[in-house]
Amino acid sequence: xxxxxxxxxxxxxxxxxxxxxxxxxxxxxxxxxxxxxxxxxxxxxxxxxxxxxxxxxxxxxxxxxxxxxxxxxxxxxxxxxxxxxxxxxxxxxxxxxxxxxxxxxxxxxxxxxxxxxxxxxxxxxxxxxxxxxxxxxxxxxxxxxxxxxxxxxxxxxxxxxxxxxxxxxxxxxxxxxxxxxxxxxxxxxxxxxxxxxxxxxxxxxxxxxxxxx
Amino acid sequence: xxxxxxxxxxxxxxxxxxxxxxxxxxxxxxxxxxxxxxxxxxxxxxxxxxxxxxxxxxxxxxxxxxxxxxxxxxxxxxxxxxxxxxxxxxxxxxxxxxxxxxxxxxxxxxxxxxxxxxxxxxxxxxxxxxxxxxxxxxxxxxxxxxxxxxxxxxxxxxxxxxxxxxxxxxxxxxxxxxxxxxxxxxxxxxxxxxxxxxxx
Numbered sequence: 001x002x003x004x005x006x007x008x009x010x011x012x013x014x015x016x017x018x019x020x021x022x023x024x025x026x027x028x029x030x031x032x033x034x035x036x037x038x039x040x041x042x043x044x045x046x047x048x049x050x051x052x053x054x055x056x057x058x059x060x061x062x063x064x065x066x067x068x069x070x071x072x073x074x075x076x077x078x079x080x081x082x083x084x085x086x087x088x089x090x091x092x093x094x095x096x097x098x099x100x101x102x103x104x105x106x107x108x109x110x111x112x113x114x115x116x117x118x119x120x121x122x123x124x125x126x127x128x129x130x131x132x133x134x135x136x137x138x139x140x141x142x143x144x145x146x147x148x149x150x151x152x153x154x155x156x157x158x159x160x161x162x163x164x165x166x167x168x169x170x171x172x173x174x175x176x177x178x179x180x181x182x183x184x185x186x187x188x189x190x191x192x193x194x195x196x197x198x199x200x201x202x203x204x205x206x207x208x209x210x211x212x213x
Numbered sequence: 214x215x216x217x218x219x220x221x222x223x224x225x226x227x228x229x230x231x232x233x234x235x236x237x238x239x240x241x242x243x244x245x246x247x248x249x250x251x252x253x254x255x256x257x258x259x260x261x262x263x264x265x266x267x268x269x270x271x272x273x274x275x276x277x278x279x280x281x282x283x284x285x286x287x288x289x290x291x292x293x294x295x296x297x298x299x300x301x302x303x304x305x306x307x308x309x310x311x312x313x314x315x316x317x318x319x320x321x322x323x324x325x326x327x328x329x330x331x332x333x334x335x336x337x338x339x340x341x342x343x344x345x346x347x348x349x350x351x352x353x354x355x356x357x358x359x360x361x362x363x364x365x366x367x368x369x370x371x372x373x374x375x376x377x378x379x380x381x382x383x384x385x386x387x388x389x390x391x392x393x394x395x396x397x398x399x400x401x402x403x404x405x406x407x408x409x410x411x412x413x
Contacts, residue, residue: 083385087319087392094396098403151400160404161255164397172393 053166056150057174062113062208063146065201067171069120070139071178072198076124076185081132085139086175090168092140096147101154109152110212112145117205124182124198127191242352247359250343252367256401257342260307260335261367263314263394266387267328268368269375270318275325276372282329283336284365290340291357295350303341305405310335312398318391321384339364 057063067089074085099106106112120142122128123135130138150167154160181197184190251257268279310331317323317331343360345353378387 083389087388090396091316091319091392091399094399097400101400101403101407103407151403154400154404161259161397161401164400164404165255165259167400168393168396172389 050162050166053160053163053168054170056153056163056167057146057170060149062110062117062205063149064174065204066113066116066120066142066146067174068178068181069117069124069198069201071175071180072124072182072194072201073120073135073139073178074175075179075182076127076194076198077129077132077135081135082179082182084132084136086172086179088136088140089143089175090171092143093147093150093171094168096144097151097154098147099144100148100151103152106145106148109145109149111209112142113149114205114208114212116142116145118202118209119205121198121201121203121205125195125202126198127195242348243355244359244362247343247345247356247361248363248366249359250345250356251339251360251363256304256308256311257339257364258367259394259397260311260314260339261364261371263311263318263391264332264335265368265371266318266375266378266391267314267323268332268372269378270321270323271325271328275328276376279329279332280365280368280372283332283368284361286333286336287340287361287364290337291343291361294341294344295354295357301341303338305402307335307338307342308398308402308405310338312395312402315391315393315395315398319388319395320391321388 057067070085070089074082077085096106119138123130123138154163182194185194252261264279264283268276271279314331314335317328340357340361343357343364345356348356375387378384
């Protein structure tokens, strides 16, 4: 009887009361966090806001692996490639985006994107360390394809500042993800893991290439 | 109590959404509405951030001269914005100035004279692009005053804050942010030009 009372008191003070307090604090927070504002949508159903732009590159797995590969390769090459490649990529990507928005044709866009995953993943897998300018030119050349694909899908007639902000920030976050994982290459075991990740990206690129061809 | 306050703060952050360019801020007008407009409209916020980052890398005299030029031209521009009613290319030119500033940050090449010219251009275009639509003359004047105050305060904070960005990591972060700003500018400018050519 006494043991039961003690157990209830302990359960009440140690478990239930903090749990209830936590729920009172967290529940409104979670409810507010999951709500989304009602926003105008473009003709193809894409939200023309920050979130719509942010999710745009993330929902394209071929884009995701290539952008992560840029970060991985930058981390693998070390300074100054670790920050130069993620600076070059969005700038050239924006130029590609402008070409896409303008409707200027670029042959083999999807093929170029798939090859970017094959090449960039392969560079990491084979631990290739070319001169910095070669790495920058290679990354920039592939960024044109990625930018063109996104630019062609940008909703015409919309004020796209927030959309573009989300889009560019998401690209940067994907690079950062690659750089963070690439940081493991400082250790021998991590180096193997990073090269393996590069190999997986390259294989996925081959799979996309096979699907296109 | 502290936990509740923190939860409320985080909830507010989660619930906040970016203000869309020139979207009406419902229920907020007057000087305060102008201050909010200056800081929360994405284009204007980007401009102030870019100019602040560039001015923050200048020496003290050049930085203060840049801010002074921005505020002086901004004031003239706000008076002009209150008087003229025609549509201008201010939004596009402001974006062009922002894009150029982003490129300068990414390249860490910031010649003082070019920076001062860009500060003047940004100030003028910022002011002309701040004119609220569909409001009375009095309300419009109040909002323009608020926009001026908000822009000047935000630029001072950004520029003086950027002075403290020291060390390799911070400078790299600034370059990355600069490249993002330039990329956003290039994409949006091209979209606007194409839209104008398509729709008219």
